[in-house]
Amino acid sequence: xxxxxxxxxxxxxxxxxxxxxxxxxxxxxxxxxxxxxxxxxxxxxxxxxxxxxxxxxxxxxxxxxxxxxxxxxxxxxxxxxxxxxxxxxxxxxxxxxxxxxxxxxxxxxxxxxxxxxxxxxxxxxxxxxxxxxxxxxxxxxxxxxxxxxxxxxxxxxxxxxxxxxxxxxxxxxxxxxxxxxxxxxxxxxxxxxxxxxxxxxxxxxxxxxxxxxxxxxxxxxxxxxxxxxxxxxxxxxxxxxxxxxxxxxxxxxxxxxxxxxxxxxxxxxxxxxxxxxxxxxxxxxxxxxxxxxxxxxxxxxxxxxxxxxxxxxxxxxxxxxxxxxxxxxxxxxxxxxxxxxxxxxxxxxxxxxxxxx
Amino acid sequence: xxxxxxxxxxxxxxxxxxxxxxxxxxxxxxxxxxxxxxxxxxxxxxxxxxxxxxxxxxxxxxxxxxxxxxxxxxxxxxxxxxxxxxxxxxxxxxxxxxxxxxxxxxxxxxxxxxxxxxxxxxxxxxxxxxxxxxxxxxxxxxxxxxxxxxxxxxxxxxxxxxxxxxxxxxxxxxxxxxxxxxxxxxxxxxxxxxxxxxxxxxxxxxxxxxxxxxxxxxxxxxxxxxxxxxxxxxxxxxxxxxxxxxxxxxxxxxxxxxxxxxxxxxxxxxxxxxxxxxxxxxxxx
Numbered sequence: 001x002x003x004x005x006x007x008x009x010x011x012x013x014x015x016x017x018x019x020x021x022x023x024x025x026x027x028x029x030x031x032x033x034x035x036x037x038x039x040x041x042x043x044x045x046x047x048x049x050x051x052x053x054x055x056x057x058x059x060x061x062x063x064x065x066x067x068x069x070x071x072x073x074x075x076x077x078x079x080x081x082x083x084x085x086x087x088x089x090x091x092x093x094x095x096x097x098x099x100x101x102x103x104x105x106x107x108x109x110x111x112x113x114x115x116x117x118x119x120x121x122x123x124x125x126x127x128x129x130x131x132x133x134x135x136x137x138x139x140x141x142x143x144x145x146x147x148x149x150x151x152x153x154x155x156x157x158x159x160x161x162x163x164x165x166x167x168x169x170x171x172x173x174x175x176x177x178x179x180x181x182x183x184x185x186x187x188x189x190x191x192x193x194x195x196x197x198x199x200x201x202x203x204x205x206x207x208x209x210x211x212x213x214x215x216x217x218x219x220x221x222x223x224x225x226x227x228x229x230x231x232x233x234x235x236x237x238x239x240x241x242x243x244x245x246x247x248x249x250x251x252x253x254x255x256x257x258x259x260x261x262x263x264x265x266x267x268x269x270x271x272x273x274x275x276x277x278x279x280x281x282x283x284x285x286x287x288x289x290x291x292x293x294x295x296x297x298x299x300x301x302x303x304x305x306x307x308x309x310x311x312x313x314x315x316x317x318x319x320x321x322x323x324x325x326x327x328x329x330x331x332x333x334x335x336x337x338x339x340x341x342x343x344x345x346x347x348x349x350x351x352x353x354x355x356x357x
Numbered sequence: 358x359x360x361x362x363x364x365x366x367x368x369x370x371x372x373x374x375x376x377x378x379x380x381x382x383x384x385x386x387x388x389x390x391x392x393x394x395x396x397x398x399x400x401x402x403x404x405x406x407x408x409x410x411x412x413x414x415x416x417x418x419x420x421x422x423x424x425x426x427x428x429x430x431x432x433x434x435x436x437x438x439x440x441x442x443x444x445x446x447x448x449x450x451x452x453x454x455x456x457x458x459x460x461x462x463x464x465x466x467x468x469x470x471x472x473x474x475x476x477x478x479x480x481x482x483x484x485x486x487x488x489x490x491x492x493x494x495x496x497x498x499x500x501x502x503x504x505x506x507x508x509x510x511x512x513x514x515x516x517x518x519x520x521x522x523x524x525x526x527x528x529x530x531x532x533x534x535x536x537x538x539x540x541x542x543x544x545x546x547x548x549x550x551x552x553x554x555x556x557x558x559x560x561x562x563x564x565x566x567x568x569x570x571x572x573x574x575x576x577x578x579x580x581x582x583x584x585x586x587x588x589x590x591x592x593x594x595x596x597x598x599x600x601x602x603x604x605x606x607x608x609x610x611x612x613x614x615x616x617x618x619x620x621x622x623x624x625x626x627x628x629x630x631x632x633x634x635x636x637x638x639x640x641x642x
Contacts, residue, residue, distance in 0.1 A: 053543075074543040080544055081540075083541060087535065087538055100542070101545035104546045105546055121606045
């Protein structure tokens with residue numbers, strides 16, 4: 001079991017009677033890259049601000065290395081933040097910005113100079129010491145913000161949608177760099193984003209948040225392959241959710257309704273204790289279709305083919321009027337014409353049963 | 358060759374402004390410069406004989422003291438207005454719910470003539486005034502204090518009158534400052550005090566400088582407050598200039614004093630431009 005660096009315990013946060021965070025508990029391991037992922041308004045940024053100390057929780061505990069910090073000021077806790085719009089001080093140059101934390105702690109000048117140099121080379125900005133902040137590009141500002149936070153050797157680095165302002169190419173490049181940096185420094189990163197691809201790409205673990213609660217926490221594979229709730233399944237990746245009824249729960253298999261047929265699925269996360277609506281989740285890449293009937297198949301009508309580069313996306317409609325998305329990597333095969341009746345099918349091992357959140 | 362289109366809306370806005378500036382600013386100013394080099398006639402008129410005596414006269418100890426006193430009073434007024442104004446503007450911008458009310462209250466006195474408001478201070482401060490009465494009734498003092506017609510009274514009047522001119526630019530730059538900078542400083546380990554010193558003050562410097570100039574320059578030349586609240590005990594440049602024009606009927610000397618005062622003001626604006634020039638995107642004007 002990895003060493004726990006931060007523990008959030010039954011946190012509730014209200015802003016004027018509005019509950020933004022409804023009871024969150026979370027343990028963060030030392031050296032891991034944890035992402036808080038969710039749509040805007042889900043409470044992810046508030047959670048981050050509680051860890052940083054900008055907000056104090058209405059109730060609950062925050063333990064940094066076992067020590068209560070929930071009522072400590074931001075400058076009294078050894079965590080640092082990379083802000084959404086960087087918040088680099090405009091009246092200081094690059095070197096002064098990076099040195100700020102050390103200057104405040106009255107570290108001697110020679111040491112500061114040495115450390116600023118190390119940080120600049122870490123973020124590949126050697127020679128930019130004297131640059132003004134408004135002379136930097138978005139990506140360079142990003143690097144300065146990271147260096148300014150990291151120079152303080154924080155126990156945890158908090159990143160609040162740090163790549164949000166960058167264009168797609170740069171964002172992808174920075175994702176790789178951030179991950180590499182985190183691996184190299186072995187510093188715990190808590191990363192907030194609404195971008196599922198960013199989360200899947202970088203994180204060791206992802207906590208998917210919705211409406212002030214953590215819906216699921218797990219590795220990117222867990223979250224994508226074995227989502228527990230309808231929300232997680234729908235928020236991450238593309239998904240087809242078909243309403244179903246649970247027929248039977250055996251030791252290893254769960255049997256659910258699939259049209260007129262029954263389908264047996266391996267246990268994957270399903271918690272039978274809650275009596276909620278259940279859905280069959282099948283990712284678009286796991287669905288196939290043909291003119292011939294298969295074991296688990298349903299009649300559908302092809303509505304649309306669209307070419308999106310690496311894949312062909314097909315939309316088809318079931319008899320129940322539900323739309324089904326299919327992604328096909330085999331671009332050479334002959335497409336079945338729009339309006340044709342086909343059988344859509346899949347392997348039972350690609351099916352996950354999820355429930356209402 | 359590209360034909361230039363005549364933009365009539367542009368002309369419509371520029372022409373009247375240019376005429377206004379020419380006839381109501383440039384011409385009178387040049388006239389003042391012109392007569393400052395002329396001589397005074399025996400019956401108060403202007404004799405058009407060039408001289409620089411109006412300027413050399415200012416070298417006398419009497420006038421140097423007037424300039425010195427004016428600058429000291431303006432300086433002290435500015436310091437006090439800043440001292441009260443900064444916390445005022447800071448908290449006004451922080452209290453989100455009431456900030457409009459607070460700013461309205463600050464502006465409310467503008468709806469009354471400032472002369473009348475100054476008389477209000479006279480009612481409060483005079484020997485038989487409200488404040489002395491209150492102090493005698495409560496037994497704090499036995500004899501009424503002489504509060505009116507002192508440098509202190511002039512100072513109070515000036516600070517009171519100039520306060521909004523300090524607060525408005527301060528409020529503007531404090532309110533405009535991104536709170537994220539303060540959070541960033543705290544996040545990096547700075548206490549409240551250090552955050553204020555290393556981030557808040559430098560980032561609101563344009564407002565501080567603008568407020569100080571808006572208070573200092575008029576304070577040097579204000580004459581009705583020293584007149585009403587300082588009486589004959591206080592003589593500042595503003596009063597001196599007014600006296601030359603209206604009582605002594607020495608327009609050339611009055612003009613020369615005005616020119617020197619304008620130069621003092623220009624020097625201060627240059628200082629402002631130099632400070633702000635370093636971070637030009639944060640200017641208030």
